[in-house]
Amino acid sequence: MKNLFKKITLLAVCITVFSCSDDDTTPQQTITDIAVSNPDFSILVQALTRAELAGVLDGSGQYTVFAPTNDAFNTFFALLGPNVNVTNVDLPTLKSILLNHVIEGEIKSANIPASSYQSTLSPFSSAAGAPTISMFIQKAGSTVTINGGPGVEGNLRKGVIVAAADIDASNGVIHVVNRVIQIPNIVDHAISNPNFTSLVAALTRAGNTTNFAGILSGTTSSPFTVFAPTNTAFSAALTELSFANLAAIPEPALDKILKYHVIAGANVRASALPTNPVDQITFLGQTFKIGTSGGAKITDFNLRVSNIIATDVQCSNGVIHVLDKVLVPNLN
Incomplete structure (x- = not known):
């Protein structure tokens, strides 16, 4: 009888423990x-x-x-x-x-x-x-x-x-x-990244013949593939081209340089870049060679090589790839 009482008591404890466990276990919400x-x-x-x-x-x-x-x-x-x-x-x-x-x-x-x-x-x-x-x-x-x-x-x-x-x-x-996240276009993404402040300054410089900010914010001639130089790339280019700052670049030269970084009418993702270097026509009408053999890179008109250091920033009207050097076209 004494053993039976012990078994009943132990069973009651087990039931209490498991009941409490079930009560405390609430499925996590989705x-x-x-x-x-x-x-x-x-x-x-x-x-x-x-x-x-x-x-x-x-x-x-x-x-x-x-x-x-x-x-x-x-x-x-x-x-x-x-x-x-x-x-x-x-x-x-x-x-x-x-x-x-x-x-x-x-x-x-x-x-x-x-x-x-x-x-x-x-x-x-x-x-x-x-x-x-x-x-x-x-x-x-x-x-x-x-x-x-x-x-x-x-x-x-x-x-x-x-x-x-x-x-x-x-x-x-x-x-x-605190706000709805609106879908960014190319200019929106460029503005949001502090590594592109020089690029944004160039695109929006007063007196530009071409309304780059307007074009790259819109859908006419889109999608665009933009090869975006970093701030460091712009600083190096100013030194290389002997300009004190962005404002010192003659407008016709800046217009050509910026257009040389854009392919119109194509959303070219990294997976679609050619292995062996091929000529790619740009928004300027001039070509550069682009390929991924030995690393993704672009060789410009002056045989300068720029490395593509980040890829596939997808925007509503095209895609951005990041460059470590400014591309320089034929400026004549």
Whole structure:
């Protein structure tokens, strides 16, 4: 009888332990679950549902989502026109914008480097297998900015600041953003990266014959493939060409130099670059040789060799590849 009592007592303890364990174990919410449970994400939930994307973020994959609040969406809709809201905004636009807030794989704030490009899920075009739009992420201290941040009054950008980070979900992580991340064109991406301030200054220099900023922001003659020299590359070129600064370059020469870095009518990704050097015609009408044998590089008219040091920054109207040296065409 005494042994029986001990067994019954032990069984009761086991049942209590397992019951408590079951009560304490709550399945972790998915990204969609978290959005649905937060009233500040009600427009995001409506948008995901209308675009038929809620199921994607309710699945088993791992994603990083930069989630705009209701205020962020309302600000964005106001930019599109009066009376635009989540129920009547153009559906393809809405879907593209939503996918532009999602990166495949989980990236916690602690793992964000000082600066990097990431691929969103937003396709560059409607073609099957189209590349997806790039996102430029920067972190300084605890502050994380996307695509250069929102800018300031009078000089607004299409980027955002992360307002709250690391809301953990079963299928990834949510970072709350203060604005909707608009899809960047070539000029937007150039402006957002501090390594391209010299390039932006050259493109927007007063007195340019060609409206480079306007052309590379638009879709006429697009898509474009732009080979973008860094600030260091521009500094070296000024010394090499004996100019004190960008303002000292004669306008006809600067016009030719900038056009020489652009291929019009083609979105040439790194995977499509030729192995053996071939002539490539540029927006200027002159050619340079480009190839990947022994490393991706371009040989310009003057037989100067520039290395392609980063590739495939995908924009809405083309792609950017980064150069370590300015290309110099025939300036005569």
